[in-house]
Amino acid sequence: MTRPLRVGIVGSGPAGIYAADLLTKDETLAASGTPVSIDVLDRLPTPYGLVRYGVAPDHPRIKQIQNALHKVLEKPEIRFVGNVEYGRDLKLEDLRRHYDAVVFATGSDRDRPLDVPGIDLPGSYGAADFVSWYDSHPDVDPGWRVDGTSAAVIGAGNVAVDVARMLAKDADDLLGTDITDNVHRSLAAKHITDVHVFARRGIAQAKFTPMELRELDKQPGVEVVVDPEDFDLCAASMSAIEESNQVKTNVKILQNWAIRDPRGEPRRLHLHFLHRPAEVVGEDRVCGLRTERMELTGDGDVRGTGEYIDHEVQTVYRAVGYLGSPLADLAFDDERGVVPNDGGRVLDLDERPVAGVYTTGWIKRGPVGLIGHTKGDALETVTNLVADRADLAPAAEPDPEAFLRLLEERGVAHTSWEGWQRLEAHEESLGADRDRKRVKVRTREDMTRIARSEEPSAAEHG
Structure with a gap:
């Protein structure tokens, strides 16, 4: 059987999740009999990016986008790995060692x-x-x-x-x-x-x-x-x-x-x-x-x-x-706040494509358009990634468990999709006590403890 195409996506907001979804549906990969194995990474212990942390709390209709994103992250080809920060816990060379291709979907986080x-x-x-x-x-x-x-x-x-x-x-x-x-x-x-x-x-x-x-x-x-x-x-x-x-x-x-x-x-x-x-x-x-x-x-x-x-x-x-933030080991356009790219293919300082490295969402095009506009953006990036697959340098350690071992060796308290479901259930229980759908757990430490089945502090949602 053909080894799965291993793709690491940095950022679990709509842009990153849409890219993951499109990879699982790509007809070219399916026709060639090439399965995919995707890790969606995020520096926070939780998924969904700006849908969770950028949409006003009195906009429940927009927050319902989480339901569609949830269905994508439940796919067996996709694994969520949270509380992992690129540039602190991992370098580009680490990602390239474990993935055939890397997609940056880190958004725009600065004013x-x-x-x-x-x-x-x-x-x-x-x-x-x-x-x-x-x-x-x-x-x-x-x-x-x-x-x-x-x-x-x-x-x-x-x-x-x-x-x-x-x-x-x-x-x-x-x-x-x-x-x-x-x-x-x-x-x-x-x-x-x-x-x-x-x-x-x-x-x-x-x-x-x-x-x-x-x-x-x-x-x-x-x-x-x-x-x-x-x-x-x-x-x-x-x-x-x-x-x-x-x-x-x-x-x-x-x-x-x-x-x-x-x-x-x-x-x-x-x-x-x-x-x-x-x-x-x-x-x-x-x-x-x-x-x-x-x-x-x-x-x-x-x-x-x-x-x-x-x-x-x-x-x-x-x-x-908004502006995106620079990413370690990648060129950056300070004026536009984006990673230089050609159709999602990341470019180096000499405007040459960086093999196996891609980008999508606001860090690709700037903070323009509504959440739904990121679908078309992700399609362009995924189409180019799939077109390049024959020329991608294969990952040296493609085993999905090898990546988790790396995090454990470095002492990174990473969270999982199952951990997010525990945290989500916990937040919903906090909300039920107040006749609300949910109450967020506020601190990174408490979110990580709950997701990893450890004891939270007394004032976790204060």
């Missing part, structure tokens, strides 16, 4: 910087850090405080909308979700009355989806405020409305909000368009945000008017995009 004066003041944060905190990522400080009465969010995408909604939301409205106790305590202690979202371009250029936008107005005690003065539609804007149902719907929603009478809710969420962040104001910490009024140029772009407006806020959250 894109924003070059304005004062952006590094205390009280100025990146959205990625805030999202990781309210999703109880184990590597983020659990003691986040939401200070002040007014907050600014810079950005016009779904992440900006999520951050704004979480800042304005009553903490008790999240008690039906999987948030941990520390997140609920911090959100319950906040005194936010006004959240201001600033978009540099116009209403027809905003990147959020209609579903995300509508959710802003469905929060008890929160009123969405849109200034009619921020509305401007140039020729390019009108074309965008005609060509895209999403843009048309967004514009209609915003126009309706702009002309309606105030409801007098205790908390307000202000959406500002054509405002460029010019300076985060403050000496020892944030005390305001200065924006420049912009105007459309007719082609969908904007230019400054020289008119500046000061907004009194005590915190600023920038949601202007």
